[in-house]
Amino acid sequence: xxxxxxxxxxxxxxxxxxxxxxxxxxxxxxxxxxxxxxxxxxxxxxxxxxxxxxxxxxxxxxxxxxxxxxxxxxxxxxxxxxxxxxxxxxxxxxxxxxxxxxxxxxxxxxxxxxxxxxxxxxxxxxxxxxxxxxxxxxxxxxxxxxxxxxxxxxxxx
Amino acid sequence: xxxxxxxxxxxxxxxxxxxxxxxxxxxxxxxxxxxxxxxxxxxxxxxxxxxxxxxxxxxxxxxxxxxxxxxxxxxxxxxxxxxxxxxxxxxxxxxxxxxxxxxxxxxxxxxxxxxxxxxxxxxxxxxxxxxxxxxxxxxxxxxxxxxxxxxxxxxxxxxxxxxxxxxxxxxxxxxxxxxxxxxxxxxxxxxxxxxxxxxxxxxxxxxxxx
Numbered sequence: 001x002x003x004x005x006x007x008x009x010x011x012x013x014x015x016x017x018x019x020x021x022x023x024x025x026x027x028x029x030x031x032x033x034x035x036x037x038x039x040x041x042x043x044x045x046x047x048x049x050x051x052x053x054x055x056x057x058x059x060x061x062x063x064x065x066x067x068x069x070x071x072x073x074x075x076x077x078x079x080x081x082x083x084x085x086x087x088x089x090x091x092x093x094x095x096x097x098x099x100x101x102x103x104x105x106x107x108x109x110x111x112x113x114x115x116x117x118x119x120x121x122x123x124x125x126x127x128x129x130x131x132x133x134x135x136x137x138x139x140x141x142x143x144x145x146x147x148x149x150x151x152x153x154x155x156x157x
Numbered sequence: 158x159x160x161x162x163x164x165x166x167x168x169x170x171x172x173x174x175x176x177x178x179x180x181x182x183x184x185x186x187x188x189x190x191x192x193x194x195x196x197x198x199x200x201x202x203x204x205x206x207x208x209x210x211x212x213x214x215x216x217x218x219x220x221x222x223x224x225x226x227x228x229x230x231x232x233x234x235x236x237x238x239x240x241x242x243x244x245x246x247x248x249x250x251x252x253x254x255x256x257x258x259x260x261x262x263x264x265x266x267x268x269x270x271x272x273x274x275x276x277x278x279x280x281x282x283x284x285x286x287x288x289x290x291x292x293x294x295x296x297x298x299x300x301x302x303x304x305x306x307x308x309x310x311x312x313x314x315x316x317x318x319x320x321x322x323x324x325x326x327x328x329x330x331x332x333x334x335x336x337x338x339x340x341x342x343x344x345x346x347x348x349x350x351x352x353x354x355x356x357x358x359x360x361x362x363x364x365x366x367x
Contacts, residue, residue, distance in 0.1 A: 002177075002305065002308040002312070003308070004160060004162045005304065005363060005364070009365070010364075010365040011163055011164070012165065012172075013365060014297045014300035015297040015300070017300075017333065018299055018300055018330065018334050019283060019293075019296060020283055021299070021327065021329055021330035021333075021334055022282060022324075022327045022330065023275060023282070023298070023299030023327060023330050024275055024276050024324055024326075024327050025272050025321050025327065091183070091184045091187060106183055106225035109222070109225060110222075110225070114183075114187050114190075114222070115186060115187065115222030116220050116223050117223070
């Protein structure tokens with residue numbers, strides 16, 4: 001059990017000392033310009049996310065409406081994800097999707113754009129998956145394999 | 158763990174109750190990206206525009222969401238402080254790893270708790286708040302996080318020994334406000350200053366005996 005100092009005088013003294021200070025520990029400086037560039041990178045991850053949802057839905061032979069009921073998320077959220085690459089679903093929606101497709105939630109947070117991948121491998125795998133999964137009516141065996149392989153990748157990393 | 162702690166509300170100058178917790182989730186990381194990062198960037202742009210490039214926060218590019226996979230690692234401990242339903246500060250500690258060893262000669266190679274990341278919400282930092290035309294909202298959030306690191310060190314039988322690499326702009330805080338000993342620049346970590354607590358210094362910080 002952590003016992004924090006409850007003395008208001010200690011707190012006020014620390015506050016007075018801390019007042020003019022920066023407080024942080026961690027990574028080093030990037031140029032503002034680098035950050036802007038980073039933000040403008042093409043997002044293959046979102047396409048992979050949409051295709052993952054689409055193929056999963058079709059794998060289960062569900063309409064979007066049935067899919068939203070099955071996953072227990074708002075249909076409007078699913079439509080937002082599918083149609084707008086800048087759409088940010090709620091953490092609850094992402095968690096529900098992760099549970100349904102049985103993939104670690106933090107990976108789906110990255111796919112949804114709510115969190116960022118820390119390595120290029122993740123984006124490359126997303127790009128490969130996005131390229132292999134075409135929006136046709138029925139799952140081809142290749143799409144089935146692509147879906148299976150990508151879910152496996154997400155689970156293993 | 159959820160513990161009530163007090164921080165200072167700058168609007169009244171009085172202590173106000175906050176909650177220090179260790180059940181940090183990816184949702185908290187997302188909150189920092191959505192609530193903190195746009196303000197940090199806005200303040201950084203203002204500082205550049207006013208020719209105060211040296212005051213740009215050196216952590217402005219951080220993205221806590223990249224740490225989501227680290228949440229489940231046993232060697233990592235995350236702590237947050239919440240007040241008025243907003244995240245006011247976030248910290249990542251390591252209890253195992255290459256930096257979890259003391260470097261001060263008198264306690265060389267003893268185990269310590271390593272502070273890997275700390276960030277305080279931009280509205281609590283005077284320079285950033287001023288760049289945004291505001292006054293800082295809360296104070297002593299950083300001190301509470303350092304206090305949590307020391308208490309964690311005691312829990313881990315490290316007797317309050319804590320170590321960290323400070324960004325140049327924050328060295329003053331760890332030296333003067335927290336009373337840590339600057340040990341030297343670390344070429345293995347971009348020449349950042351390594352600072353460390355001995356058990357006595359940590360105890361002095363906790364009790365305010367400095």
